[in-house]
Structures are given as structure tokens and as C-alpha cells.
Amino acid sequence: MQLEKSTNPVTNSQGGVGYAKLSLEILSCADCVGRGKCLIARLHRNIDHKYHLQENRNVIQRDHHIYRADNPAKSLYFIHKGSVKSYIVTEDGDEQVMNFHLAGDVVGLEALGSDKYITSTVALEKTTLCKLPLDYLGNLNVEKPILEVLTQSVIHEQNMKIILAKKDADGRMASFLLFIAQHNANHNQPENHFDLSMTRQDIANYLGMAIETVSRTLRKFRDRGVIQVKRRSIQIADLSVLYQIAGVRISR
Amino acid sequence: MQLEKSTNPVTNSQGGVGYAKLSLEILSCADCVGRGKCLIARLHRNIDHKYHLQENRNVIQRDHHIYRADNPAKSLYFIHKGSVKSYIVTEDGDEQVMNFHLAGDVVGLEALGSDKYITSTVALEKTTLCKLPLDYLGNLNVEKPILEVLTQSVIHEQNMKIILAKKDADGRMASFLLFIAQHNANHNQPENHFDLSMTRQDIANYLGMAIETVSRTLRKFRDRGVIQVKRRSIQIADLSVLYQIAGVRISR
DNA sequence: CGCGACTTTGATCGCCGTCAACAATCGTGG
DNA sequence: CCACGATTGTTGACGGCGATCAAAGTCGCG
Numbered sequence: 001m002q003l004e005k006s007t008n009p010v011t012n013s014q015g016g017v018g019y020a021k022l023s024l025e026i027l028s029c030a031d032c033v034g035r036g037k038c039l040i041a042r043l044h045r046n047i048d049h050k051y052h053l054q055e056n057r058n059v060i061q062r063d064h065h066i067y068r069a070d071n072p073a074k075s076l077y078f079i080h081k082g083s084v085k086s087y088i089v090t091e092d093g094d095e096q097v098m099n100f101h102l103a104g105d106v107v108g109l110e111a112l113g114s115d116k117y118i119t120s121t122v123a124l125e126k127t128t129l130c131k132l133p134l135d136y137l138g139n140l141n142v143e144k145p146i147l148e149v150l151t152q153s154v155i156h157e158q159n160m161k162i163i164l165a166k167k168d169a170d171g172r173m174a175s176f177l178l179f180i181a182q183h184n185a186n187h188n189q190p191e192n193h194f195d196l197s198m199t200r201q202d203i204a205n206y207l208g209m210a211i212e213t214v215s216r217t218l219r220k221f222r223d224r225g226v227i228q229v230k231r232r233s234i235q236i237a238d239l240s241v242l243y244q245i246a247g248v249r250i251s252r
Numbered sequence: 253m254q255l256e257k258s259t260n261p262v263t264n265s266q267g268g269v270g271y272a273k274l275s276l277e278i279l280s281c282a283d284c285v286g287r288g289k290c291l292i293a294r295l296h297r298n299i300d301h302k303y304h305l306q307e308n309r310n311v312i313q314r315d316h317h318i319y320r321a322d323n324p325a326k327s328l329y330f331i332h333k334g335s336v337k338s339y340i341v342t343e344d345g346d347e348q349v350m351n352f353h354l355a356g357d358v359v360g361l362e363a364l365g366s367d368k369y370i371t372s373t374v375a376l377e378k379t380t381l382c383k384l385p386l387d388y389l390g391n392l393n394v395e396k397p398i399l400e401v402l403t404q405s406v407i408h409e410q411n412m413k414i415i416l417a418k419k420d421a422d423g424r425m426a427s428f429l430l431f432i433a434q435h436n437a438n439h440n441q442p443e444n445h446f447d448l449s450m451t452r453q454d455i456a457n458y459l460g461m462a463i464e465t466v467s468r469t470l471r472k473f474r475d476r477g478v479i480q481v482k483r484r485s486i487q488i489a490d491l492s493v494l495y496q497i498a499g500v501r502i503s504r
Numbered sequence: 505c506g507c508g509a510c511t512t513t514g515a516t517c518g519c520c521g522t523c524a525a526c527a528a529t530c531g532t533g534g
Numbered sequence: 535c536c537a538c539g540a541t542t543g544t545t546g547a548c549g550g551c552g553a554t555c556a557a558a559g560t561c562g563c564g
């Protein structure tokens with residue numbers, strides 16, 4: 001269990017000292033994996049002019065929290081770079097990883113319908129965030145983009161439920177790798193080569209299996225020539241086989 | 253797999269012929285388990301005056317669908333009486349039960365962020381619905397109550413993920429029974445005596461286990477004196493033991 | 505009354521969780 | 535830069551939970 005000081009996002013790495021405050025439109029988002037899909041940008045025309053990306057972009061280090069369960073929920077966060085995990089701690093002190101969020105995702109959506117965060121969310125590596133305080137959205141007049149993001153997130157949860165209810169270890173692992181591959185494909189990043197930012201323990205917890213099974217399953221995939229693994233580094237040799245192993249997807 | 257004709261809600265049992273159209277406020281909701289919590293009532297002051305509960309209340313029979321996946325999503329439905337299950341059909345024709353919804357619940361929330369329903373939803377017994385076409389909400393100006401219901405639904409999904417990822421057969425079964433007990437408690441209905449409206453098959457599917465295991469687990473509970481079971485009828489003898497078996501709950 | 509759907513019970517077996525030991529890597533301070 | 539401990543990941547052996555196969559029992563309904 002991670003324990004450290006900062007609850008609120010930490011120092012602003014972009015050190016905008018002396019810069020004039022720039023509006024989102026002026027500040028370049030060209031290097032962002034979320035360009036064209038970023039919720040903040042999509043909401044921008046409806047966002048109060050007080051909002052300046054520059055002063056709302058922060059860097060947090062690995063193991064530092066963005067927010068914790070029960071903290072007052074006031075902001076959404078867009079992951080510009082890096083990755084985080086959100087988790088819940090159960091009564092008996094066990095952790096349950098609810099989700100991994102990679103560059104391009106939004107976290108803290110729970111703030112929209114609750115005054116407290118439900119999960120705790122912590123950086124898995126050095127991570128850059130764009131913070132969007134809810135104040136900047138006109139009086140909770142929620143817009144289509146937000147509902148769409150919420151709905152996307154519900155669809156992902158449903159997929160996870162299918163994985164947990166129906167699939168064996170191989171199927172879960174393959175699905176997990178494909179989640180990342182698909183995310184990368186959707187964000188102009190290599191879809192068959194990436195580094196995992198989370199530990200085997202986190203993966204096991206997320207997929208509802210033992211850490212040893214994660215290890216063995218990856219080994220099996222490697223032996224079959226489906227992937228190459230070296231610790232955190234993953235290279236997918238044959239995406240189609242992985243899809244086959246993952247099996248069951250929603251038919252639409 | 254259920255196959256029958258009607259996609260749209262069927263005949264109006266309340267046969268309002270000759271009745272003057274009544275507004276929600278005039279029409280009595282006193283007998284409804286959802287009184288005080290009904291989303292429709294909470295939204296009512298913001299709902300267009302065209303809305304008349306009388307003509308939007310329908311009865312559907314068992315195995316009849318409220319909507320199907322990919323149907324254009326235009327309405328929310330409030331369950332006045334009865335129960336439904338929502339499910340998804342995977343590529344290979346398998347069904348996955350996503351949720352059971354009992355009297356007092358809202359279904360079709362997916363309509364808010366998508367133009368198509370994601371799940372199919374079918375009545376488990378004779379069921380009375382209050383339909384709320386989205387048109388009746390002013391131009392998608394979504395309100396707090398809706399976000400709250402969405403958030404509640406996300407919290408429930410997260411609970412299910414914990415159950416599927418962490419709990420064994422006993423824990424899943426106990427949690428399932430407690431879901432119903434808690435729902436009943438929240439809706440002024442007996443919390444330790446109820447009839448299940450779904451088959452063992454549906455329960456097994458929902459909980460990610462085999463139908464035989466559902467049967468055996470219930471038997472085990474009965475042998476231990478935790479519950480009495482006779483087919484669909486459940487009587488909980490000792491709620492606290494059930495909580496103990498369910499184990500892991502979210503600590504808040 | 506008889507058929508079909510649902511449920512229960514028993515026997516068997518394999519997947520995967522658990523325990524244990526080892527290997528590789530990282531981070532930290534000397 | 536190296537040494538050391540801590541963290542993370544791998545591999546093997548074993549056993550139990552629960553899936554699967556099979557069959558009989560129970561209920562609802564035409």
C-alpha cells in the first residue's frame with residue numbers, strides 16, 4: 001500500500017513563471033496523444049474563460065496520488081502523459097484495482113455525480129495531468145461529451161465484467177494485452193510494442209487471478225510465439241492469435 | 253434465448269380510455285416502491301408538460317423485451333413493479349447477464365450517452381414500467397439527479413467487479429442474496445423473505461459460475477441454517493452470517 | 505395427464521491458487 | 535562505482551474448488 005504525503009497534485013513542471021496566461025486554444029496541444037479526443041478540448045468552448053491549461057497542468061511522480069477515496073471531488077483530470085491506477089480498499093484492507101488509465105484518458109468522472117471520489121488514484125510512473133476543476137464548467141450544465149465519456153466508461157466496465165465472469169486465465173491475459181494495444185492504436189502509439197507501467201501484482205489483482213498465474217500465462221504466450229516478454233516490455237508477435245485467445249467479444 | 257415479437261413496450265394495462273390526461277403530480281404514486289426516490293418524480297419539475305404518467309405506464313409480460321441492443325435509444329424506463337434482466341450477447345452467441353433490475357430501478361441509462369442501447373433488457377415476470385422519453389427532458393440539459401443515478405450505477409458495477417475478482421462461490425452467492433435484501437430494505441419490502449424472479453441459470457451466468465454450483469451453494473447455506481430455500485423462495489434466517497460469508501465490502 | 509423446463513444431486517477431473525524457493529532488477533548509500 | 539537489501543518476477547510441486555458430465559427429481563402448463 002502506497003503511503004506518502006501529497007494528496008493534491010504537486011509542483012507544476014511547466015513552470016509558467018513570467019508567461020502570460022494562455023488559453024487552451026493558444027497553448028499548443030499538438031504533442032498530446034489526446035489531441036482530437038481530449039474531453040477538455042471538446043468542452044472548451046463551454047468552459048469559463050478563467051481556465052488556462054498552463055496553470056492546470058501538473059506533473060506527479062510515481063506512487064503519488066491524484067486523489068483518494070472520500071476526498072471532496074472537485075476536478076476531473078486528463079492524463080496527458082504517463083499512467084495511473086485507480087483502486088478501492090476493502091473492509092479487510094485488501095486492495096482491488098478498479099482500472100488502469102493511460103495517456104489520453106480522463107479520471108475522476110465520479111466527481112460529476114458525487115461530492116466525494118469513490119476510488120483512490122495513484123500514478124504508476126511520472127505522469128503529466130491536465131486538471132479541470134468542475135467550477136469551470138458552467139453550473140453543472142452537463143453536456144453531451146461528458147455523457148458520452150461516462151457511457152464509454154460503462155461499456156468498458158461491462159467488458160471487464162464479461163472477462164471476469166466468462167474467461168479463463170489465458171482469455172483474461174489476452175484481453176488485458178489487447179486493451180492496451182487498442183488504446184495505443186487509438187492514440188497514435190505502437191499497438192504491438194509497449195512497456196507495462198504496472199506490476200504483475202497489479203495486473204493479477206485487476207484480472208482476479210494469482211500473480212504466479214500472470215507470470216505463467218505470459219510465459220505460455222511466449223512459448224507459443226504469440227508475444228515476446230521481458231519483464232515490463234511486451235512485444236506482440238501475432239495480434240490475431242491474441243484476439244483468438246481472448247475469445248468472446250461483444251457482438252454488435 | 254428468448255425470442256418473441258414485441259420490441260416496444262406493449263399494451264397499456266391502465267387503459268386510460270376516456271380519462272383526462274393526468275400529470276404526474278395528480279396521478280397517485282403512493283403505492284409505488286420508488287416513491288421518494290423515483291428518478292422520474294425527481295426530474296418532474298423540469299419535465300415538459302407533455303409528460304403524462306398515465307399514458308407512459310405500461311405492463312409487459314415475462315420474456316418480453318423492453319428494448320434490445322442496437323435499438324435506437326430514446327427512453328429511460330422506471331420499474332414500477334416486477335423485475336427485468338439486462339444482458340449482452342457475445343460474438344459466439346453466449347449470453348452474459350449484466351444486471352438484474354428490480355422494482356424501483358431505472359433502466360436504459362445508456363440512452364443518455366449513446367444513440368443506441370448497449371444491452372437488451374427483458375422482463376423476468378409481469379412487469380409495470382413508467383417510460384420517460386428523452387424528448388421530455390429539456391434538450392439534454394442533464395441534471396444532477398441523472399448524474400447521481402449514473403454514479404450509483406457505476407458504484408454497483410464496481411462492487412460486482414470486486415465480487416467477480418475476489419470472491420469464491422460462497423461469497424458471490426451471499427453477496428447476491430444481500431443485494432436483493434438491501435434493495436428490498438431500501439424499498440419498504442421484506443428484506444429477509446423474497447421470491448427470486450430469475451432462474452438458477454441466470455444467477456449462475458450473472459455470478460460467473462456453473463448452475464450446479466449455484467444449487468449446491470444454496471444447499472450448503474440451507475444446511476448451515478443461514479437461509480431456507482425452496483426453489484425460487486428465499487428466507488434469510490441470519491443476515492449477519494450472510495454478511496460474514498459475503499466478506500469483503502468497500503470500506504468507506 | 506404428460507411433456508418440457510427447471511432444479512438437484514453425485515462422480516470425476518483439470519485449472520489455478522497456494523506455498524516455497526530462487527532469480528533478476530532496482531534503488532540507495534557508502 | 536560497487537555492495538547490499540528490498541522489491542519484483544519466475545518456476546516448480548501440490549491440492550482443492552468448482553466446472554463438467556450424467557442422471558434423476560420436481561414443478562408448471564397446455
